[in-house]
Amino acid sequence: METLESELAAARDLDVAALADAIESIGFECTRCGGCCTGYAPDEPGGAPAGAGVDETGGDVKSEADDDTGGCNGGDGGDVDREPHTATVFPDEVRRVAEAAEREFGEAYDWRDVARPMPFGLDADAEGDPVGETFEWALATDDCGDCTFYEESDGRGACTVHDARPLICRTYPFSVALEGTSQPMGEAVDEAGVVRAHECEGLGRDITRQDAEELAAALKERAVRELEEAIGVRDGYDPGASDRADGDVVVFDSEGPKEADGTPVDGD
Ligand code: SF4
Numbered sequence: 001m002e003t004l005e006s007e008l009a010a011a012r013d014l015d016v017a018a019l020a021d022a023i024e025s026i027g028f029e030c031t032r033c034g035g036c037c038t039g040y041a042p043d044e045p046g047g048a049p050a051g052a053g054v055d056e057t058g059g060d061v062k063s064e065a066d067d068d069t070g071g072c073n074g075g076d077g078g079d080v081d082r083e084p085h086t087a088t089v090f091p092d093e094v095r096r097v098a099e100a101a102e103r104e105f106g107e108a109y110d111w112r113d114v115a116r117p118m119p120f121g122l123d124a125d126a127e128g129d130p131v132g133e134t135f136e137w138a139l140a141t142d143d144c145g146d147c148t149f150y151e152e153s154d155g156r157g158a159c160t161v162h163d164a165r166p167l168i169c170r171t172y173p174f175s176v177a178l179e180g181t182s183q184p185m186g187e188a189v190d191e192a193g194v195v196r197a198h199e200c201e202g203l204g205r206d207i208t209r210q211d212a213e214e215l216a217a218a219l220k221e222r223a224v225r226e227l228e229e230a231i232g233v234r235d236g237y238d239p240g241a242s243d244r245a246d247g248d249v250v251v252f253d254s255e256g257p258k259e260a261d262g263t264p265v266d267g268d
Contacts, residue, residue, distance in 0.1 A: 007180045008227040019216035022192035029205035034157030036172045039082035039145025072144030084145035086138045088182060089115050092230055092251045093166040100164035109261025116140050117251045133249040135233050167222035173200035175220055181226045228253045241265045
């Protein structure tokens with residue numbers, strides 16, 4: 001079992017040119033299908049492709065609460081439930097996305113507008129509200145379970161905070177085979193060297209060397225950041241934080257324990 005520190009050292013040693021070679025050999029071009037930005041049906045490996053919200057039985061893909069939403073991306077109500085999109089976002093990325101959204105939409109974005117406690121590991125109380133401790137933030141989702149920053153028109157998806165989007169978005173559908181780093185959306189469907197590729201309709205398409213190198217650099221940055229974050233969470237874990245918190249959910253990130261709205265839990 002490797003330690004997080006040894007994996008972090010390995011991540012810092014990753015050769016960007018070799019990563020770019022691997023990405024080039026696998027091939028990738030974003031088709032703007034929105035699959036990695038949207039909620040997904042339980043039997044789908046990823047999100048619902050833009051404009052493809054109709055399931056094989058003819059029913060439209062619907063969210064947990066879309067009956068009065070006027071329709072979701074990729075569908076407008078029907079009989080197939082969607083799981084909400086979950087993408088990890090680091091605390092500094094939450095602030096950067098909030099700033100980008102404020103510039104884009106001309107209104108204030110607070111923490112909760114950008115991120116929510118990652119639901120994995122949380123329990124539900126008698127009313128079904130989440131309770132417990134979790135160790136990541138996820139991008140906020142809308143009533144359809146799609147990323148709140150995803151927009152779609154004429155079957156083509158777009159990120160409204162594109163230049164500030166988190167590393168997980170900049171590097172999808174790739175990951176690196178290091179323990180302690182994320183492996184998004186199920187098993188790898190292709191691999192080259194230490195690079196793994198996950199379900200995505202854009203795989204196998206030609207990619208320019210420049211784009212491959214940019215993606216490779218972001219992939220390395222993400223691996224390093226994920227491991228730094230994991231080490232920060234491990235070292236900063238405070239078992240008394242949940243007792244001191246005002247809310248029922250505490251998120252431990254590398255900056256310390258936070259309430260669900262991103263405010264720090266007060267110390268002893
Ligand atoms: S931030 Fe942008 S790229 Fe990332 S999931 Fe949301 S819409 Fe997609």
